[in-house]
Amino acid sequence: MSTNSKAEDVKVVGPLVVEGKLSDNERLKKESNFLRGTISDDLKNQVTGGMSGDNFQLIRFHGMYQQDDRDIRAERAKQKLEPLHSLMLRARLPGGIITPEQWLGVDKWATEHTMYGSIRLTTRQTFQYHGILKPNIKTVHKALNSIGIDSIATAADMNRNVLCTSNPYQSEVHQEAYEWAKKISEHFLPQTRGYAEVWLDSEKVEDTAQEAEPILGSTYLPRKFKTAVVIPPLNDVDVHGNDLSFVAIQEAGELIGFNVLVGGGLAMTHGDKSTYPRKADDFGFISAEQTIAFAEAVVTTQRDWGNRVNRKNAKTKYTLDRVGSDVFKQEVEKRAGSKFEPSRPYEFTERGDRIGWSQGIDDKHYLALFIENGRIIDRPNQPLKTGMAELAKVHQGDFRITANQNLIVAGVPTSQKAEIEAIAIKYGLMDMSVSEQRKNSMACVAFPTCPLAMAEAERYLPTLVTDVEGILTKHNISNESIILRVTGCPNGCGRAMLAEIGLVGKGPGKYNMHLGGNLAGTRVPKMYKENLDEQSVLFEIDHLVERWVAERNSSEAFGDYVIRSGIIAEVKVSKQDFYD
Template identity: 80%
Template sequence: MSTSNNSEQVIAPGPIIVEGKLHDNERLKTESNFLRGTIAKDLQDQTTGGMTGDNFQLIRFHGMYQQDDRDIRAERAKQKLEPLHTLMLRARLPGGIITPKQWLGVDKWATEHTMFGSVRLTTRQTFQYHGILKPNIKTVHKALNSIGIDSIGTASDMNRNVLCTANPYQSEVHQEAYEWAKKISEHFMPRTRGYAEVWLDADKVESTVKQEEPILGSTYLPRKFKTTVVIPPLNDIDVHGNDLNFVAIQENGKLIGFNVLVGGGLAMTHGDKATYPRKADDFGYIPVDQTLVFAEAVLTTQRDWGNRVDRKNAKTKYTLDRVGIDVFKAEVEKRAGSKFAESRPYEFTERGDRIGWSEGIDGKHYLALFIENGRVKDFPNKPLKTGMAELAKIHQGDFRITANQNLIVAGVPTEQKAAIEAIAIKYGLMDATVTKQRKDSMACVALPTCPLAMAEAERYLPGLIDDVETILDKNGLKDESIILRVTGCPNGCGRAMLAEMGLVGKGPGKYNMHLGGNLAGTRIPKLYKENLGEQDILNEIDNLSARWAAERNKGEGFGDFTIRLGIVKEVVISVRDFHDE
């Protein structure tokens, strides 16, 4: 029997390896010649704007998704045209750090090589391009490579972009934590030269040379794998939504080790009770010099034990619940050749980004800019994209993309602070009218480009926040906010399953409402009501916020309030509580 470290959960160990017919993605990976497939040949086919056969999936290992503009899909079908296929490219940017010179390149190529001309900051602490036409994709890869950026492993069955707390006020610890995020990213990188051969025209590996993937394996991981490095007390990367997390432990201002949290994940499938979001479990403490050893041990255990039959149950969270937490942990210790020590104390007291100026212990200044939905483009009367380029022309430090779709101008010397602020104000990057509710809200991209979206998210959120603010003001809560997140489908990109109120797309204009997350980001919200239309959502928010104003304890957050009053039950163990009616 297996007992969780932080609950009374007991699960009978199941089979270590799931038996059955392998999912077709396993065939695809096996036959891909280490992710090359026939992508190079497919790029020459101009009879379609999309990728064909297995290449539709294989390009994801190279950091791309095929999409189309769903707003015009029906119109094109009437004209007997295929959908307007484009590609989305997501960069690999460990810890979200990018230099001003790199940003100028990213900005330039967004204008020259994408249909929308914008840069999207993502919840994976990086940027992505939308609307790249097939003839331009190779050009974009080469352009990014010329400034030291690639997109390998930012999608599909690999370790995704490694997140790191962007918190500026502990500069020395941040630098150490960031270096570990980079090391983990590099350690988990695929060894195949397929990416370089296909996109960068690198010399091909001779067929007689044996190719190996010593860490990821020849068929890579069963499913996507997400890793973070976080510095308490700020949970700005939502640690419980990731497979593997390193929580920094400090002594006398120095990083001495990490608590290792394993098995978080937020995706689920509507109507399938075998799927659910799950918090990560704290396995224990490791000294800092053991970081890569234990990181590899966790990843390879999931690689070998993860479900390759049913992709909906292939993530690390399901492996833990299937085999038992203690069984999984013991295997990690065996592979690492060392045991976890007892967890060191830590506490998360806040999340999100501290928008505005702050000063680091290094004496330099840090300006966190709020970028609504992470969309960097020139809006009417708010030319954000031009403003960012102007900042990049004079800034001597670096930029840090945050996991909340914002951006920090980091390492600003005192003598340059006024110039940076003047540019930020001029171009709308600093806006004193942005409310706390807007800062505490987030959405995924969804329509029109995401093929998985069932409902609007990015385009829905700004107007929704206007309405929510009106409701809060009416109920005497003008200075309060709800951590509110909207996703167009249940796959978790907008991290709605760690919000105080999460709206998950169910169909056009319809959402499931989940309540009960907390301010620290350490609790999964529970389904409150299904299939709510937009007016129904506002009615519910009105009723709930009126009760919050009248019946809350002093300083009580909205999510805690909904649990205390029994509006929803607390989700303690997802496999037991999340779908419990």
């Protein structure tokens, strides 16, 4: 774990580099032998189901987190047993695209090698396995590798899975944008052979002193780094939740380049006002062929200037606020060898996923399936996992995991549309009775597996949404919705800090309520009430919806109303406004 130095030990040099005692994560990375550590030896230790020492952190660079079942942790402690340790593995899947053949492999190994048998679609447009026991972990890595999937750099201080709009209406531009997402992902992969040595039994590098990480550096990035490619008008990837976003600019239906957004991020720490969510800054326009050069310039600037003393202030957003956005931008231009052009106009008009059928400009059909909480598992009367396997057996296109935990059956020819729909309906994957409110609600995993969770999220959300649906019906607006998100802690995985109502776990059954995000996903909400229990959450939502219905302007969204009416102040500059 990191040991952040005290504030009095830190000073700003230039204003570019923070001096002080480095966090322990920096020691760990430096001594890891390019992320190998002693993981291979640890895997042979059957005395414990967990990883020891530095390896607990190092496996994150390989796309895994050590977890345990917190529902039974206390009972096992009473029995003098260690927690039921297991590993969560997060795949690398740029743009969320996966073939039917790959899906069948993913499905098979979820059944055979995990405790829960489920596939979890994530807010970073990929899938996770939960509950892999230590003896099975190499088997899972090798199985995924056999179908062209890995988990490199999906966690820890790396450029994580690169997002890309799943918009089926823009098929030609989407393909170009997706290709850029793949190129960005591959460009920033670590060069170490450690992953292949440890998990795939590849031939070991004899002299690792000759290895190098020319982009990430020998101690990698100061903190996690998130990148996205988005195609307006759909902000389905929530650009302001990313360190670096490329906003596609089109002319005459062709992709000509990107506006580059830098410094977005949603995580914070309860009680620490030096931490806050932040909108990204628009640095300007670049041509498409400059994408990699500017991406590398942003990443390396953050690599060199990011805070390696205090991990709570290590993300790109804090670097921008510390050194100044203009200074950071100038350094990016210097490293890229070119200047940004003025930003090109664009507009986000919606986010979320267009659930149901749509037709692309390629004349093929796209079926967006709503997957509540992204959890694909067979339940009574809703065998989603079996249904997805049946779809994969007949589908001739690809699948697209969305950044909102849903899944698109993409590229369906007209001749196959009826067959695909029949399977989706049969297995509960296609349910036209799902409300708009449920479609616009999202949660992180939280209990029982996330070690950081303070309150329920995934298990709380379905009941919460049912109650909110009742409130909307009570006030005669059952056909409308509010962007509602719940996270079990303030780390931001469920993107509550871009919601109209964001609930952030504070303790068991207790949440901080934030209000004031907007439909486009371009505004950070502000805390309205602190430490509410579940009954109080519903009371506040009921009261607020009653006022919204009575006082709103025509078609005024909930998030816009609470700001216009003075219920909550608008967060214009996060560092200044979020806590005031």
